[in-house]
Amino acid sequence: MMAPLLWDADRVLQVTGGATEGMFCLGQARSRHNSRCRWDVTGKEYSRVRNILNRISKRLPHTVSHEELSRMASLGLCSYHVDQTAEVVDKWQTILANINQLNGEYQRSLQSSEETLEAMANDVQQCRVLIKCNPASDEALTVALARYVRRHARIQRELEADRTALTSLQETQVHTETLKKAKSELLRKAADLSLRLTTAEEAMQRQALEYKGEIDDLRKEKDELSAKNADKDMQIDHLRKQNDDLEQQLTDKSVELESASLLVQGLTRDRESLQSEVEAVGEEIEELRKNELVFSTQLNLLSTVLRHTEQELSVTCQAKTHLTERLEATTVELANLQEHLREMQLRNSFCILHGLMGRVRDSWRAVACWFRCRRRRAPACEEEEGLALATVDGTNMHRSPEVQSSPSM
Numbered sequence: 001m002m003a004p005l006l007w008d009a010d011r012v013l014q015v016t017g018g019a020t021e022g023m024f025c026l027g028q029a030r031s032r033h034n035s036r037c038r039w040d041v042t043g044k045e046y047s048r049v050r051n052i053l054n055r056i057s058k059r060l061p062h063t064v065s066h067e068e069l070s071r072m073a074s075l076g077l078c079s080y081h082v083d084q085t086a087e088v089v090d091k092w093q094t095i096l097a098n099i100n101q102l103n104g105e106y107q108r109s110l111q112s113s114e115e116t117l118e119a120m121a122n123d124v125q126q127c128r129v130l131i132k133c134n135p136a137s138d139e140a141l142t143v144a145l146a147r148y149v150r151r152h153a154r155i156q157r158e159l160e161a162d163r164t165a166l167t168s169l170q171e172t173q174v175h176t177e178t179l180k181k182a183k184s185e186l187l188r189k190a191a192d193l194s195l196r197l198t199t200a201e202e203a204m205q206r207q208a209l210e211y212k213g214e215i216d217d218l219r220k221e222k223d224e225l226s227a228k229n230a231d232k233d234m235q236i237d238h239l240r241k242q243n244d245d246l247e248q249q250l251t252d253k254s255v256e257l258e259s260a261s262l263l264v265q266g267l268t269r270d271r272e273s274l275q276s277e278v279e280a281v282g283e284e285i286e287e288l289r290k291n292e293l294v295f296s297t298q299l300n301l302l303s304t305v306l307r308h309t310e311q312e313l314s315v316t317c318q319a320k321t322h323l324t325e326r327l328e329a330t331t332v333e334l335a336n337l338q339e340h341l342r343e344m345q346l347r348n349s350f351c352i353l354h355g356l357m358g359r360v361r362d363s364w365r366a367v368a369c370w371f372r373c374r375r376r377r378a379p380a381c382e383e384e385e386g387l388a389l390a391t392v393d394g395t396n397m398h399r400s401p402e403v404q405s406s407p408s409m
Helices: 009-013 043-057 066-075 082-131 138-172 174-305 307-344 349-399 401-405
Strands: none
Touching: 009 043, 009 082, 043 066, 066 082, 174 307, 174 349, 307 349
16 A cells, blocks of 8 residues: 655655656756756656655655755756756755744644643633533533523623723723724834835845856856956967067068168179279270270381381281280170179179279280380381391492482482
8 A cells, every 4th residue: 555645745846847747957047047947857867756756755854865855856957957966955955944844833833732722621621620510411511501601691790880980990091002003003014014024035035046146157257258368468478479579580680681781882882983993994995995096007007118027017916916815805804794793793893893903904014015015126126127228228229329329429
């Protein structure tokens, strides 16, 4: 035979919410102001929860153990709210503690009622003794009570006269009654205010719980934002360090660029000076070419007059040809050097200029040596020319005696 249910554990603990089939998760959704989760519990777990509820409903609430509540809470929570087991068990234990308190008050009231009934029974027994009736006969008790009532009515009429005497005294108590009524009105108002205060306190407690949940959510969001701000601060510090490094690199590059600009300016000035020197050399070469033309003209004139110096002139022509070739080679080399100078003016302009000036100096020295040799050999050539002319005159004298005697004449 099944034991009867002593109390409705499902309704008291609010496990299934009054549903006949199935139940929602016992957890509280923080994102919806701590309302109950709407996730359905599986049929197998729901059946196990119902079995636990039926088992504890057959016992008194104070006999329910913490392990049974924890087991039932773990079966009734979804995977998202499994960490709220302790919270659900605490809520149930609070409800059971309140029930135990109410049961204690009921037991005390029941004991008080039993004591009152026992006192009333004692009073009835004393009445039986006072009216001198047989305790075992209810009919004798009724007759005795009727006789007692009649005697009590006679005594009541006698008391009416006393009441008229007390009327004057009652009028004096009217003011006291008015004060009592005012006092009772004030007590009623105080009770009403107390009830309103209790209702307001309950509403404030509910709001405080809601606000507490919202404050917890805000604190969590604050912690998350603080962590994000810390990460952002670290990233900003890293970016600032990178910015400082880049600015330092930019400063170094700027210094290197300024030094390179100064070097380029110096090379540009060197190139301009080299170009001016090259132009001066070109002008000297042009002047040498003009002198060459003059020399060529003089040599042509001398060749027509001094054919007897053909060998010397051939040597001179060879020397001149060699000098011309060297001049042409120098000119070609100078042109090549100018092209090479344009290409290498930023790296080794000074070396090129030094080589160019050396070559020009060598060419100029060769030309100067040739002129000096030419000037040194000029008197000898004139003597040879005079001898040649004399030989020519002597030949003429052998051929024409008349011409030979003409000078003596």
